[in-house]
Amino acid sequence: MANIPATPAAAAVATGHRVSPSPRSSPCLPRRKAMLPSIGAAAGPPSWSSRGAAAVARAATGSDKAAAARTIINPNNVPVLSFSEVAERLDTFQASGARNQNYMAMYSSIFGGITKDPSAMVIPIDDHMVHRGHGVFDTAAIMDGHLYELEQHLDRFLRSALMAKIPLPFDRSTIRSILIQTVSASNCTQGSLRYWLSVGPGDFQLSSSGCANPALYAVVIESPSLQVPAGCKVVTSSIPIKSPHFAVMKSVNYLPNALTKVEGEENGAFTSIWLDDEGFVAEGSNMNVGFVTADKELLMPCFDKILSGCTAKRVLTLAEQLVADGRLSGIISRNVSVQEGKSADEMMLIGSGILVKPVVQWDDQIIGSGQEGPIAQALYGLILEDMRSGPPSVRIRIPY
Numbered sequence: 001m002a003n004i005p006a007t008p009a010a011a012a013v014a015t016g017h018r019v020s021p022s023p024r025s026s027p028c029l030p031r032r033k034a035m036l037p038s039i040g041a042a043a044g045p046p047s048w049s050s051r052g053a054a055a056v057a058r059a060a061t062g063s064d065k066a067a068a069a070r071t072i073i074n075p076n077n078v079p080v081l082s083f084s085e086v087a088e089r090l091d092t093f094q095a096s097g098a099r100n101q102n103y104m105a106m107y108s109s110i111f112g113g114i115t116k117d118p119s120a121m122v123i124p125i126d127d128h129m130v131h132r133g134h135g136v137f138d139t140a141a142i143m144d145g146h147l148y149e150l151e152q153h154l155d156r157f158l159r160s161a162l163m164a165k166i167p168l169p170f171d172r173s174t175i176r177s178i179l180i181q182t183v184s185a186s187n188c189t190q191g192s193l194r195y196w197l198s199v200g201p202g203d204f205q206l207s208s209s210g211c212a213n214p215a216l217y218a219v220v221i222e223s224p225s226l227q228v229p230a231g232c233k234v235v236t237s238s239i240p241i242k243s244p245h246f247a248v249m250k251s252v253n254y255l256p257n258a259l260t261k262v263e264g265e266e267n268g269a270f271t272s273i274w275l276d277d278e279g280f281v282a283e284g285s286n287m288n289v290g291f292v293t294a295d296k297e298l299l300m301p302c303f304d305k306i307l308s309g310c311t312a313k314r315v316l317t318l319a320e321q322l323v324a325d326g327r328l329s330g331i332i333s334r335n336v337s338v339q340e341g342k343s344a345d346e347m348m349l350i351g352s353g354i355l356v357k358p359v360v361q362w363d364d365q366i367i368g369s370g371q372e373g374p375i376a377q378a379l380y381g382l383i384l385e386d387m388r389s390g391p392p393s394v395r396i397r398i399p400y
């Protein structure tokens, strides 16, 4: 067990980390000024805050949100700010509309609590997850006030932490409880929960031996209910795939994944598809891939060199209903060649962000009829139904 600071103030002082800066009162945390009277070397321009905020408010109502952020940045006159001035500027940045999503609550083991103030949702810059990528993460969907497949995602989260040699700041049931409390505090009934384990802050070395406080962070993001996914195009990725050792763990090193997604978008596609070192179909940027063969088999690449997707595994179970009613002849995981994939009756992307998304074109090859396939649509329906009314093994009710 790590040595967690006993109080939020202790954590804040130890890390130089903002606790509760907002002029809006936070229900969770006391005002910062009361705790930290003298952080910061010099005051910035005394009237910056009101001038800046007014300028930002004007800019944010216009079409160019970036103009709002620019009002904070004057590279010719960089101020030295106190903690409270930084806090004000973080509020101004937040108010500028620079963020595209609604962050409803964040937990941090560094400040030992939950904040609902998006400006306060920050982590220490000396956290090795920030400067060395020494962290792992996972997610879970929030649907109708329930967390979907939290246990399954938690299993993978803890497996990833073990592989990444990250000591747990808390045991599994405490982590689970913190995650549920964070969603509860957020009042979010539709969205997603994202969470991270990091070797924690301490220094800027490569070794984590100086990190005494492995950290848990979690954030709740509101999102509208899912749309029925339209068929999409994918392309073959030219970005090198991660080696199996790193592909099977969900570390924060997602640069290859991000570049693979960008490459797809640059080519008019939804994402790119990786092939493995032997040229077989591997996975998408942040999703698994499935096919329906001409013999009506549901076919997926094995999980030994790629991330074992919680959604894909659940789809494999739910698909048994389609075998039972004759729409599928079987379900199989094995190597899939590019040629076999491109000549499949159906192709689909599978992941917790998209559920099941039909693919209608891969590179220049039209897949099947070129329309969303019936099996992909049926599997989407089954997983959506499972999210709404599946068994307790996949649905945890949030006590709001």
Ligand SMILES: Cc1ncc(COP(=O)(O)O)c(C=O)c1O
Residues within 6 Å of the ligand: 257, 283, 284, 285, 286, 287, 288, 307, 308, 309, 310, 311, 312, 350, 351, 352, 353
């Ligand atoms: C590389 C990769 N593969 C597959 C998946 C799908 O996993 P899940 O269904 O658990 O979201 C993800 C999801 O984040 C991913 O990042």
